[in-house]
Amino acid sequence: MAEDLYAVLGVDRGASQEEIRKAYRRLAKELHPDFNPGDRTAEERFKKVSAAYEILGDPEKRARYDRGEIDETGAEKPQYRHYRDFAETGAGERYHTGRGFEDFADLGDIFSELFGRTARRRAGPMRGPDLRYHLVVDFLDAVRGGRRRVVLPDGSALDVTIPAGIESGQVIRLRGKGAPGFEGGPPGDALVEIEVRPHPLFTREGDDIRVTLPITLDEAVLGGKVEVPTIDGPVRMTIPRGASSGRVLRLRGKGVPDPRTGRRGDQYVRLEIVLPEQIDSELETFMRRWRENHAYDPRARLREMA
Amino acid sequence: MLVGEREVVAEIRGLTVRRLRAWVRRGWIRPAVRDHEYRFDELDLARLRLLCELREELGVGEEAMPLILSLMDQVYGLRRELRRLAEAIGAEPVEVRERILARLHEAP
Structure with a gap:
């Protein structure tokens, strides 16, 4: 049986909007799940209280509810992820205060060992908070490394050295470049998260580079030397005679350096035969003639396997 | 996914750019910075919704x-x-x- 919304908020049916609002605020402050993390009962009650207020707090909806036009569920609110869903995960640390254990220092070293840098200090100088930045770098800058400047909203700037081979999602820590410390404590660090902008030609797989290389019909048939772009600039590569579309050739050592070892991956070049824009009569005549005695079937395996 | 000030204000009912900046200045919200602008992730958005809820619905004062x-x-x-x-x-x-x-x- 449906619960009476007035009973949920603990108010009379004749209560004024102001009384309803006050009742809601009182209950919501007590039960709010972001302040009662892990307490299921409070969370369930909070949901009921919010749902009740959603209807009774709006004079129009309340009148419809009183007339029996809508039931106690009313309209669904959009579902957002709650603060508590994030607060204890990795990112939530940004907002945590690390000062909660300072008075535990009298319990001996175990707490400073357990909870790290803040436990041992009782009061006084505190390290400043870390600041977080997001830096978009071009594909080739990420692959080759280099220096980039991040300009902050207040006009100051931060120089960031990007190690060659960095990937999206990696974070560069700049010691002492965060917010100033408290009471003479050292400043925090700047944490620069890198986002690598995709390249129109090159894609990256681990330390390897992949690129698709268009070749002409005659290059495919006869083979030959062609120019291929690499992250170091163009190099000459030999196309073997009779290379089909989809064939992959390897350029050893033309990939991305591993930021730790400096060893480079390879570049894989996928060939793609591109016909001339216009099929002229000479090519057409040749092909017609060639077809007569040189039929071949590249789809034989397809039929076998289907 | 990171969004800028304008998207955040459009997304969250009851939030204004002015209020958002004031909260960032006070350190209540700590977005990332990119290309001179603040960038907010899901954690920041959830915290902003909570702040707005506290202020607007629960009547918590500054x-x-x-x-x-x-x-x-x-x-x-x-x-x-x-x-x-x-x-x-x-x-x-x-x-x-x-x-x-x-x-x-x-x-x-």
Whole structure:
């Protein structure tokens, strides 16, 4: 049986909007799940209280509810992820205060060992908070490394050295470049998260580079030397005679350096035969003639396997 | 996914650019910075929704807000450490866990 919304908020049916609002605020402050993390009962009650207020707090909806036009569920609110869903995960640390254990220092070293840098200090100088930045770098800058400047909203700037081979999602820590410390404590660090902008030609797989290389019909048939772009600039590569579309050739050592070892991956070049824009009569005549005695079937395996 | 000030204000009911900037200035919200602009992630958005809810629906005033946020951040920080501690104890052999439990249940 449906619960009476007035009973949920603990108010009379004749209560004024102001009384309803006050009742809601009182209950919501007590039960709010972001302040009662892990307490299921409070969370369930909070949901009921919010749902009740959603209807009774709006004079129009309340009148419809009183007339029996809508039931106690009313309209669904959009579902957002709650603060508590994030607060204890990795990112939530940004907002945590690390000062909660300072008075535990009298319990001996175990707490400073357990909870790290803040436990041992009782009061006084505190390290400043870390600041977080997001830096978009071009594909080739990420692959080759280099220096980039991040300009902050207040006009100051931060120089960031990007190690060659960095990937999206990696974070560069700049010691002492965060917010100033408290009471003479050292400043925090700047944490620069890198986002690598995709390249129109090159894609990256681990330390390897992949690129698709268009070749002409005659290059495919006869083979030959062609120019291929690499992250170091163009190099000459030999196309073997009779290379089909989809064939992959390897350029050893033309990939991305591993930021730790400096060893480079390879570049894989996928060939793609591109016909001339216009099929002229000479090519057409040749092909017609060639077809007569040189039929071949590249789809034989397809039929076998289907 | 990171969004800028304008998207955040459009997304969250009851939020204005002015208020958003004031909260960032006070350190209640700590977005990332990219190309001279603030960038907000899902954690920031959830926290902003909570701040708006506290302000608009629960009638929490500006003076009470730092107290509430500070307590909340401490609770989550403590819960996180407690979780780590419980996980570390949980990974210990049975005898160690039982010794710790016995110690916890001892009369103070």
